[in-house]
Amino acid sequence: MHINPIVVKAKAGDPEAFVQLMQEIELPLYRTARSIVNKDEDCADALQETMLKAFKSIHTLREPAFFKTWIFRILINECNKMIKNNARALPYGELPEVPSISKDYEKIELWDAVQHLEENLRIVIHLHYLQDMSIRQISEILEISTVAVKTRLHRARKKLKHSSQFNQEMELRHGKY
Structure with a gap:
């Protein structure tokens, strides 16, 4: 609708x-x-x-x-x-x-890793990936620049990449497990 x-x-x-x-x-x-x-x-x-x-x-x-x-x-x-x-x-x-962890998030494999991010990184990840908001929308909501949103997304992705959950998921997806 x-x-x-x-x-x-x-x-x-x-x-x-x-x-x-x-x-x-x-x-x-x-x-x-x-x-x-x-x-x-x-x-x-x-x-x-x-x-x-x-x-x-x-x-x-x-x-x-x-x-x-x-x-x-x-x-x-x-x-x-x-x-x-x-x-x-x-x-x-x-x-x-x-x-x-709510029922809705049980399906998200990296939820635990996301929950351990600092709040400013976690909220950007949530709004971008779970609420499908654009970088511009996130910048308006959080009252920060689009560059700051991109930086936070980059930092969050980098931290998630180093998490064990992320590494295990990548191994499973790419057959390295």
Whole structure:
């Protein structure tokens, strides 16, 4: 389904169109939030805040074609806010919860290696490969230059290349195993 006509309706104040929009984009938003925050509760809170902020301010969206970029920017800001707040609330010595791998990611062979990347590399990999976003879209969402996005992608790929999961996968694919 093409999302732009629905965005136009939602922007005009149609609540049913907004609900339909959220249903269309809920899974990609969840996956992105889950790749940033590790707790399901934080993920749910970030999604809820994102949807609420989007509902309240969709009328400010200038171009319906940029809806996806706009809402992902809101989501990432909410996730970063959660991380910042949780970092302050974490008592000294308490270990953070180990993230569980969701069903959707079990099929991705390098997910464990991706999860061990630094956040700035992990989010770029996630947006580019799992959300099929262009380098330009990622640069707008993260508010960094396209060169910075390309650099982060390169660094992430380089780190993944050195991971054992990557090497095992390449051996299996190329018959060296």
